[in-house]
Amino acid sequence: MSKVRIGIIGYGNIGRGVETAxxxxxxxxxxxxxxxxxxxxxxxxxxxxxxxxxDDLADHKEDIxxxxxxxxxxxDLPKQTPEMAKMFNxxxxxxxxxxxxxxxxxxxxxxxxxxxxxxxxxGWDPGMFSLNRLYGNAxxxxxxxxxxxxxGVSQGxxxxxxxxxxxxxxxxxxxxxxxxxxxxxxxxxxxLTTREKHLRECYVxxxxxxxxxxxxxxxxxxxxxxxxxxxxxxxISQEEMDKNHSGIPHGGFVIRSGETGNGxxxxxxxxxxxxxxxxxxxxxxVAYARAAKRLADEGNFGCKTVFDIAPAYLSPxxxxxxxxxxx
Amino acid sequence: MSKVRIGIIGYGNIGRGVETAxxxxxxxxxxxxxxxxxxxxxxxxxxxxxxxxxDDLADHKEDIxxxxxxxxxxxDLPKQTPEMAKMFNxxxxxxxxxxxxxxxxxxxxxxxxxxxxxxxxxGWDPGMFSLNRLYGNAxxxxxxxxxxxxxGVSQGxxxxxxxxxxxxxxxxxxxxxxxxxxxxxxxxxxxLTTREKHLRECYVxxxxxxxxxxxxxxxxxxxxxxxxxxxxxxxISQEEMDKNHSGIPHGGFVIRSGETGNGxxxxxxxxxxxxxxxxxxxxxxVAYARAAKRLADEGNFGCKTVFDIAPAYLSPxxxxxxxxxxx
Numbered sequence: 001m002s003k004v005r006i007g008i009i010g011y012g013n014i015g016r017g018v019e020t021a022x023x024x025x026x027x028x029x030x031x032x033x034x035x036x037x038x039x040x041x042x043x044x045x046x047x048x049x050x051x052x053x054x055d056d057l058a059d060h061k062e063d064i065x066x067x068x069x070x071x072x073x074x075x076d077l078p079k080q081t082p083e084m085a086k087m088f089n090x091x092x093x094x095x096x097x098x099x100x101x102x103x104x105x106x107x108x109x110x111x112x113x114x115x116x117x118x119x120x121x122x123g124w125d126p127g128m129f130s131l132n133r134l135y136g137n138a139x140x141x142x143x144x145x146x147x148x149x150x151x152g153v154s155q156g157x158x159x160x161x162x163x164x165x166x167x168x169x170x171x172x173x174x175x176x177x178x179x180x181x182x183x184x185x186x187x188x189x190x191x192l193t194t195r196e197k198h199l200r201e202c203y204v205x206x207x208x209x210x211x212x213x214x215x216x217x218x219x220x221x222x223x224x225x226x227x228x229x230x231x232x233x234x235x236i237s238q239e240e241m242d243k244n245h246s247g248i249p250h251g252g253f254v255i256r257s258g259e260t261g262n263g264x265x266x267x268x269x270x271x272x273x274x275x276x277x278x279x280x281x282x283x284x285x286v287a288y289a290r291a292a293k294r295l296a297d298e299g300n301f302g303c304k305t306v307f308d309i310a311p312a313y314l315s316p317x318x319x320x321x322x323x324x325x326x327x
Numbered sequence: 328m329s330k331v332r333i334g335i336i337g338y339g340n341i342g343r344g345v346e347t348a349x350x351x352x353x354x355x356x357x358x359x360x361x362x363x364x365x366x367x368x369x370x371x372x373x374x375x376x377x378x379x380x381x382d383d384l385a386d387h388k389e390d391i392x393x394x395x396x397x398x399x400x401x402x403d404l405p406k407q408t409p410e411m412a413k414m415f416n417x418x419x420x421x422x423x424x425x426x427x428x429x430x431x432x433x434x435x436x437x438x439x440x441x442x443x444x445x446x447x448x449x450g451w452d453p454g455m456f457s458l459n460r461l462y463g464n465a466x467x468x469x470x471x472x473x474x475x476x477x478x479g480v481s482q483g484x485x486x487x488x489x490x491x492x493x494x495x496x497x498x499x500x501x502x503x504x505x506x507x508x509x510x511x512x513x514x515x516x517x518x519l520t521t522r523e524k525h526l527r528e529c530y531v532x533x534x535x536x537x538x539x540x541x542x543x544x545x546x547x548x549x550x551x552x553x554x555x556x557x558x559x560x561x562x563i564s565q566e567e568m569d570k571n572h573s574g575i576p577h578g579g580f581v582i583r584s585g586e587t588g589n590g591x592x593x594x595x596x597x598x599x600x601x602x603x604x605x606x607x608x609x610x611x612x613v614a615y616a617r618a619a620k621r622l623a624d625e626g627n628f629g630c631k632t633v634f635d636i637a638p639a640y641l642s643p644x645x646x647x648x649x650x651x652x653x654x
Contacts, residue, residue, distance in 0.1 A: 138641035264602035275591035314465035
């Protein structure tokens with residue numbers, strides 16, 4: 001069987017994660033990294049691996065089965081994904097939940113017209129968490145959904161703190177409140193406010209001579225980011241930051257709490273505990289790249305999400321093997 | 328949209344669970360209960376619901392979209408499912424893992440020849456647990472699988488104890504060993520023997536004058552069922568049994584423990600905590616009955632398992648709704 005030849009579009013945390021994930025999947029290979037930077041300036045992890053300008057992507061049409069587009073959801077993906085779906089099978093991790101329907105429509109039109117398969121919003125949320133919300137709702141139609149995130153680094157909140165006057169560096173952890181998670185696990189079906197679900201823990205390196213009280217107040221009261229949460233601010237040294245807070249862990253829980261028959265309660269819980277958010281997301285992207293190639297080979301074109309992909313398409317194993325070993 | 332008309336074949340715990348689950352799914356309706364007993368002897372939960380002899384099933388070909396076959400895996404399903412797949416779309420919960428390939432082949436041949444869709448081995452293990460093993464393996468190809476069952480009632484082990492001399496009634500709980508689960512959750516990837524994964528807790532009502540020491544010894548040393556486990560035996564009164572041990576709870580965990588990049592660990596955990604094992608299993612069966620009808624309507628015939636079904640087929644919601652609300 002021929003390998004799935006994957007083009008990596010963009011070389012940030014996710015691009016590097018995809019490159020790493022491909023090495024763990026014997027039926028996949030990297031067809032090249034495509035960057036907006038000067039290709040000569042990039043040092044990649046794969047010995048002998050090729051780096052090209054993203055402007056030359058069209059020249060590699062014959063060498064690539066699936067492009068994994070590793071750009072940001074704010075400005076990159078809404079433009080790149082529909083554009084590239086005209087020429088390639090694609091997978092992206094578009095995660096602006098509110099704009100998914102629009103993104104889907106754009107990619108669907110491009111992919112159908114050109115005869116390609118696109119799978120969008122792949123990762124863990126949206127992605128694996130979404131799948132578990134769907135399975136949970138379909139199995140237990142009478143019930144409640146809960147999603148908790150963390151303990152993990154929120155890049156958006158960390159960036160917001162870094163913009164506060166007097167802040168040199170910052171890391172924000174989103175932390176699910178244990179008593180809330182326990183109440184959900186116990187089938188109590190609590191109504192939870194934003195404040196009751198998550199804490200925000202901030203580790204901050206202040207610039208020399210900065211007003212710490214003012215920094216703390218600016219963070220804690222920041223609208224949208226922190227004002228609706230209980231937020232703790234801990235000042236640390238740059239040395240401690242580099243030593244203890246350089247990782248990008250994340251995770252969380254999706255819980256469906258339902259009831260059947262005569263008051264019988266059921267709890268379905270899906271939990272992720274990830275040392276590296278981007279590396280895990282990349283693993284999911286590569287599994288769905290395998291699916292994208294198979295769907296395209298079957299002539300099943302257009303835009304898909306994780307909801308539309310039969311699980312067997314993600315695995316390198318045959319149906320016989322899966323039934324014998326994993327069912 | 329027309330409702331999914333479901334025939335319930337067999338009326339034990341699962342049959343009653345399916346009947347209960349159908350009431351929670353507005354797009355489904357019960358087309359009738361089909362029993363091997365005298366239909367007049369059956370009192371069902373649905374007011375005005377029909378009970379027929381299973382011998383008359385063929386007469387209801389036009390009234391049924393999907394038959395959910397609620398028999399046992401030992402002798403009923405290997406015979407019933409291929410037979411009924413010649414005439415109906417079917418879903419079953421065949422759970423003899425080792426014989427799934429054979430059962431699949433038999434149902435596939437019958438369903439393909441007659442133009443029907445069959446989904447076998449639906450429930451939670453096999454079923455939702457299998458799905459999570461597949462997703463976990465596809466996403467984290469470098470890693471280890473762990474499945475723990477319980478705390479929950481094992482009917483097979485309870486029955487085995489009831490066959491011991493001097494035993495009047497018994498209930499056996501399978502209990503995952505917490506320290507083992509914790510070690511797995513911590514990413515320690517332990518090698519675990521059978522004894523290190525689960526305990527077996529037995530509650531026994533002895534007949535008057537029975538030799539309790541002998542009963543305990545007979546249970547603890549019983550080959551295949553108990554000898555490879557640490558087993559506790561607690562003698563209780565029939566009154567206490569009826570009061571505290573009449574439920575059929577179950578559940579468990581599927582954990583994939585994997586690694587990426589430079590030693591980054593990831594834990595994917597899927598957990599079920601079920602007050603009623605048969606009612607939950609039945610909920611899964613009904614969701615897959617919805618899928619079976621849709622696949623049949625599309626002309627996608629033959630035998631399938633949960634691995635082959637795109638998640639969206641399980642939900643009554645449209646693709647647009649799912650993308651807007653659950654993705």
